[in-house]
Amino acid sequence: MTVMMRLKTHGRYRYSPISDRAHYEWPGGKRLAFYVAVNVERFHFGEGLGHAPSYATPQPDVRNFAWRDYGLIVDQCDEMLRRSARQPLVCAISLHTPVVGRPFRLAQLRGALQHIRTHVDSAHVWFTRPGEIADHVVSLPRGVVPGSET
Numbered sequence: 001m002t003v004m005m006r007l008k009t010h011g012r013y014r015y016s017p018i019s020d021r022a023h024y025e026w027p028g029g030k031r032l033a034f035y036v037a038v039n040v041e042r043f044h045f046g047e048g049l050g051h052a053p054s055y056a057t058p059q060p061d062v063r064n065f066a067w068r069d070y071g072l073i074v075d076q077c078d079e080m081l082r083r084s085a086r087q088p089l090v091c092a093i094s095l096h097t098p099v100v101g102r103p104f105r106l107a108q109l110r111g112a113l114q115h116i117r118t119h120v121d122s123a124h125v126w127f128t129r130p131g132e133i134a135d136h137v138v139s140l141p142r143g144v145v146p147g148s149e150t
Contacts, residue, residue, distance in 0.1 A: 013147030030126035031084035
């Protein structure tokens with residue numbers, strides 16, 4: 001007997017597993033839309049500190065912020081490129097201003113972005129901005145994007 005798990009729904013649009021979605025491409029036949037976002041966060045002193053992916057060190061927790069911002073950029077983009085062969089995807093890199101604003105960290109960021117720009121499959125990457133992604137998705141025929149049927 002197969003038991004189907006029912007997920008709660010918010011009712012705004014129907015659930016659509018990414019593997020079942022209609023096929024489309026980014027402009028120019030690209031498979032991966034890539035953009036860099038500057039993430040500006042505001043915390044009150046001693047409150048609302050960020051997520052720690054490993055044990056926390058005293059604030060400012062440079063090791064965990066660095067992991068979040070640079071440790072996985074290259075691996076994330078490489079994996080997203082591999083997966084985009086099956087379906088179009090978006091790869092967003094979020095840069096945190098307290099971390100990226102340090103001059104000694106620019107070399108690592110520059111290296112990660114250079115890796116992405118010169119990747120063997122970079123011809124399949126659409127280097128873009130969030131607004132251009134939104135404009136393209138809105139321009140797709142009805143029914144391609146879940147919730148656009150009506």
